[in-house]
Amino acid sequence: MKLSARNQLEGRVTLVKAGPINAEVVIDAGGQTITSIISLDALEELGIKEGSTVTALFKASSVLLMA
Amino acid sequence: MKLSARNQLEGRVTLVKAGPINAEVVIDAGGQTITSIISLDALEELGIKEGSTVTALFKASSVLLMA
């Protein structure tokens, strides 16, 4: 199975902060820090915790550029 | 000036593909490949071309996780 998302960065979870609806997950992806906000339901269903290996996915259309 | 976007990756543009409305920009950010689709207007206004240094910005809420 392949995903259409042009951006797929694998990393290790360094921080999880759970709120009532959403959760923040910080990832170290080969030296780059990536932060994701997903639903609390998703956090629990995927069993994500500090130390987990995850892949961060985002569409090319969600990326702005500064130059 | 600071930006609220939790994800800010600096890199060098390796490929630009311009269409009639949108343009695709591929960036090498410290070994990670990031792809962005912005409007053609933005591409021209920022003067982005191969070799340009840019910062890719995206909100934490636009990142999905796979685990």
Next chain:
Amino acid sequence: MKLSARNQLEGRVTLVKAGPINAEVVIDAGGQTITSIISLDALEELGIKEGSTVTALFKASSVLLMA
């Protein structure tokens, strides 16, 4: 492997329209019509064509409600 996206609808591709940067893919998901715009690169890499079985994924935060 599991994905954090709360919305995952499987269906069959009924239409593909390819442009220079993006491509539009229309899916029949159990009687519901879902339209996706992905990059042309992704379309080609995933080999999506009419009749393909695909899963449409989108985050809960990208859904507006009308009531």
Next chain:
Amino acid sequence: MKLSARNQLEGRVTLVKAGPINAEVVIDAGGQTITSIISLDALEELGIKEGSTVTALFKASSVLLMA
């Protein structure tokens, strides 16, 4: 009045979970489960509760594909 969103699925609300800033709304749209996260302000202004009839709207560009 018409909306540009390519995806418009009508359904009945089966679950509402309200947080301090956001709220999660789960919808049964003809057998498909759709989850939306909207602001708490919007939830209250639209008067959405279990049993409400709502339309879930999302842009084609927010949909990823897996194949």
Next chain:
Amino acid sequence: MKLSARNQLEGRVTLVKAGPINAEVVIDAGGQTITSIISLDALEELGIKEGSTVTALFKASSVLLMA
């Protein structure tokens, strides 16, 4: 009918640029310039052209801040 989108700006269309998949629509909303990219299908279905009155809608979660 009400929409959950926290941002709803009414204006007049000042420019339409149609591509093969997407179209760019520029709006003057009470002195503010708003640009939207929608699918070409949506542009045609809504009959949007220069001079049309439209409402631009976007979720609070899609807005970044710079300060």
Next chain:
Amino acid sequence: MKLSARNQLEGRVTLVKAGPINAEVVIDAGGQTITSIISLDALEELGIKEGSTVTALFKASSVLLMA
């Protein structure tokens, strides 16, 4: 430094509501009301409070139209 976001509206913050993960920021941009939801981390890092001058940024692709 320039940003690719087609929509950049400067205004004054009229309301800040902080939750455990996200924060809602309401802005008066020349008579138009703009609402943004950013992460609490971003709110604190940018030092945004009522009366702050901020610029709201959003991509053209995140704007729907109603006509």
